[in-house]
Amino acid sequence: xxxxxxxxxxxxxxxxxxxxxxxKRQRRKQQGNFEDVQQQRVTANVRERxxxxxxxxxxxxxxxxxPTLPSDKLSKMQTLKLASRYIDFLYQVLRxxxxxxxxxxSTSCSYVAHERLSYAFSVWRMxxxxxxxxx
Numbered sequence: 001x002x003x004x005x006x007x008x009x010x011x012x013x014x015x016x017x018x019x020x021x022x023x024k025r026q027r028r029k030q031q032g033n034f035e036d037v038q039q040q041r042v043t044a045n046v047r048e049r050x051x052x053x054x055x056x057x058x059x060x061x062x063x064x065x066x067p068t069l070p071s072d073k074l075s076k077m078q079t080l081k082l083a084s085r086y087i088d089f090l091y092q093v094l095r096x097x098x099x100x101x102x103x104x105x106s107t108s109c110s111y112v113a114h115e116r117l118s119y120a121f122s123v124w125r126m127x128x129x130x131x132x133x134x135x
Contacts, residue, residue, distance in 0.1 A: 067118035069125075082125075089121050 059076055066086050068074065074082060 067121045069122060085125065086121060089124050090117070093117070093120070 059079055062083055063074060063079055066079070066082050068082070
């Protein structure tokens with residue numbers, strides 16, 4: 001077994017016919033490749049941090065839109081699920097024609113409508129949680 005290893009090493013050594021010069025070129029090439037790979041990693045890391053920050057910003061904006069309870073500390077998955085439920089709720093409100101008619105220039109009416117929708121969604125959400133828990 002040991003002689004087979006020794007034989008393969010001697011073949012590797014004897015295959016170099018330029019007196020070791022290719023080893024220096026090989027190291028320079030590897031050094032350049034290593035630096036290139038390192039730079040690519042740095043660039044990829046920067047892009048990933050920017051992507052993650054952009055995603056977090058989008059979730060922050062989504063959390064501002066969805067009516068939540070004061071006790072809510074929503075994960076990303078919970079935020080998406082709640083957003084989906086809120087969209088379904090709004091669809092049901094529109095479908096049942098329960099949406100309050102507001103004047104286009106009346107911000108106070110719009111605010112009241114938003115508050116009423118938020119309250120109705122919270123009630124709807126709590127009823128859903130009550131029904132899901134088996135009551």
